[in-house]
Amino acid sequence: MLVSGSGTNLQALLDADDLGGEVVLVGADRHGVRALERAMSAGVDTAVVAFADYDDRDAWDAALHVRVAAAEPDLVVLAGFMRILASRWVRSWPLLNTHPALLPAFPGAHAIPDALDHGVKVTGATVHYVVEEVDAGPIVAQEAVPVLPDDTAEALHERLKMVEHRLLVDAVRLHCRGRLAVDGRHVRIAS
Numbered sequence: 001m002l003v004s005g006s007g008t009n010l011q012a013l014l015d016a017d018d019l020g021g022e023v024v025l026v027g028a029d030r031h032g033v034r035a036l037e038r039a040m041s042a043g044v045d046t047a048v049v050a051f052a053d054y055d056d057r058d059a060w061d062a063a064l065h066v067r068v069a070a071a072e073p074d075l076v077v078l079a080g081f082m083r084i085l086a087s088r089w090v091r092s093w094p095l096l097n098t099h100p101a102l103l104p105a106f107p108g109a110h111a112i113p114d115a116l117d118h119g120v121k122v123t124g125a126t127v128h129y130v131v132e133e134v135d136a137g138p139i140v141a142q143e144a145v146p147v148l149p150d151d152t153a154e155a156l157h158e159r160l161k162m163v164e165h166r167l168l169v170d171a172v173r174l175h176c177r178g179r180l181a182v183d184g185r186h187v188r189i190a191s
């Protein structure tokens with residue numbers, strides 16, 4: 001699992017019953033984030049490959065990839081991971097990402113302020129498989145969240161995260177049980 005921040009999605013996976021798998025490594029692109037503390041408290045290995053320690057993006061990306069490969073994951077989950085990965089990642093593993101908007105609306109790193117600025121009445125959360133193009137992969141799950149009249153980005157994000165936690169746990173559970181099949185842009189869920 002790759003993280004950059006508070007790690008509430010990580011916590012949801014760590015707390016989930018019957019996940020059908022376990023979190024073997026939590027990797028971060030920066031030191032000192034709360035997600036790393038959560039991993040350590042749960043006895044999960046951590047790896048910090050700090051973007052700031054590398055001269056160029058590809059050297060950083062390759063170093064993180066080597067570290068993740070050593071953990072031999074079957075799935076890589078991105079949750080609040082704020083860097084774009086090179087194509088070597090999608091060639092190596094299936095990856096799931098959680099995004100705080102109803103893709104394809106509001107892709108990118110500013111989904112919540114972008115939705116508020118646009119004046120939408122409804123936004124939501126999306127869990128999708130990762131492809132090379134950012135926030136463009138086949139969608140596993142989505143759920144709408146209303147935008148309230150005087151919403152702030154912080155308040156809306158808190159409500160979105162509640163939904164993200166549930167969708168991400170469900171998606172990882174389904175993936176681990178082999179119940180998700182990607183067919184072009186479509187993700188079929190086997191019963």
Ligand code: GRF
Nearest residue numbers: 005006007008009080098100
């Ligand atoms: C989530 O809302 C994720 O979609 C976004 O960053 C947030 C990460 O939250 N890109 P956390 O680190 O899992 O608490």
